[in-house]
Amino acid sequence: MRILGLSFDYHDAAAALVVDGVPVAAAQEERFTRVKHDRRLPESAARWCLARANLDAGDLDAIVFYEKPFRKLTRILAGSIATFPRSAAMFRRAAGAWLDERLWVGPRIERALGVPPSKILFCEHHLSHAASAFFASPFDEAAVLVVDGVGEWATASLGRGRRAEGGGWELSLDAEQRYPHSLGLLYSAFTAYLGFEVNEGEYKVMGLAPYGRPRFADRVRAMLAPFGDGSFRLDLDWFAFHRDPARAFAARFEREFGPARAPGAGDPAEDARFCDVAASVQLVCEELVLAMARQAARRAGSKNLCLAGGVALNATANARLLREGGFERIWIQPAAGDAGGALGAALYAAHALGRPPRWEMTRADLGPEHSTAEAADALRRAGLAFEEMRGEDELCSRAAGLLAEGKTLGWHQGRSEWGPRALGQRSILADPRPAEMKRTLNEKIKFRELFRPFAPSAVEESFGELFDAGSPVPDAYRFMLAVAPVREAARARLGAAAHVDGSARAQLVERGRLPLYHRLISRFGDLTGTAAVLNTSFNLKGEPIVETPEDAIATFAASGLDALALGPLLVARRPSGKTEARRRPWAASETPSDGWAW
């Protein structure tokens, strides 16, 4: 059975193709269109998925959209009714968007891909998330927790996955917390207050939090009434996201926490108040995630947990779950945000319509790959001199040598990653030892805020020596989904990778799963005694991660990167010492996402 999952119309549009229960291709639309967080119907991603499997749209058994649009509309109408007459502007914006395109999801898919309406299905938003976690996990049975901003009505859901009595597998969500009472929207309101873009800057709040003390935590807790079972009600006097299209938080916010930070204002890490606010909301977020996860475990009676939804990308909260949640094993979907809904919708339909075998997601490289010939052509067109390595050994030795000399390297290998993290296929790599490498990368390569940390990738043989992540190392570290304390003895060796609180969002690199990347890091370890590299996504601030060799070359040219590896082709030095003028910034999406989930 061939099923295509699609997510679009909110943010991070994506397509994923599942054949007989196994995902064979998955990618976000932004990688093709170069529009960050592109939310449009993912025609390019869908067509690439089909081409990858040598299929036409007519060969598909079903196309599944990742949510129920009409159910979502009822929430928007109910919200307008409940907040009348203060929601006129919100209603105008939302109704305009719905009349223009969102009511017509089915016909738009039909038109774009040429499939009959009978083949178009709709999976609930949180079921899509839940399926993206459970049906990709190694578990026979597990509690399931989904936490995000909002789907149709649900903002958090509890459920379970297990073997069905009559054969096959069964996934159900048994309880949900509903809009507007949302942990994701609470966090997003603080993201907006701290001057970051909602649905983009949440991880910046998480990165800012360790600079502060959670001295406002009680005030954040006062914004909600907890029921003692992980669920809560928000006190809407603090918020405006449910009635105002341009503002997430109400005037009371600024009365309690002081003036909001203007978007683009100076370094927030230099203002203790903003750091403390970030630390406070982060702490409360962790407490709520822990409480919800414990409730999920109680209801399902399981020691395994599957986690998805945008909040599941909060690596600090995930680390607390791993440490304090009481679970034997936790599995988190690497594309836990809405893009991952495309994969989940397809997996859910595959298991609802048939009985495919279970599939475990052990690697995240489900995206496109590009041949050596394509890369060579692109390099020649760009006028860049390159050498072709005679195998992985030579490539890794040369690349590790460059890193050990303090050079920064663009690393473009194999199929691109599914999800927001670069895991060694589309990465910028550097030496993690000197502390000043963080500043170099932020200022000269990525052009981004100085306070933001970088993550290290370490091989399995030395992971435990560098990080205190427990043993065996939890699955979340394979996909860079949790932070871990850097061991005291290793701090000096990871000067650029340890955050201000001594933690790092470390990636575990196993020989059996990522052999080329493992070999590179091992070779770097042979040269330096530290078998870890600094790994950040191969993009500039505000741009999608590079996809093609052309994208990689353009980013190489526009940044201060020292070297570039495209498959076996190595550009060992820049043609001149100068950085070319930056390209048109892609930061501003042509069709920005709607902050408050209409």
Added chain:
Amino acid sequence: MESEPAAGFFVRAKEALARAGRAAARAQAAALLTLAYFLVIGPAALLARALGADPLSIRRAARTGWIARRAGPARETLTKAG
């Protein structure tokens, strides 16, 4: 054959006309949707308040925020957009 300045004038005029058209469409849509808000959502909101409805669960007394879900068979639920 038109001279270049004349062609440039017509291109600019066409673009200005298109911009004006888009602005007029936006204004018209905003006016109609505002009207809909007060004529449809308004009465519905007044009725809901008169009946004590609480669609966002703001006032409702409860012992938990978890609401039980009643899902139908997986296969059937997939065919519905709502």
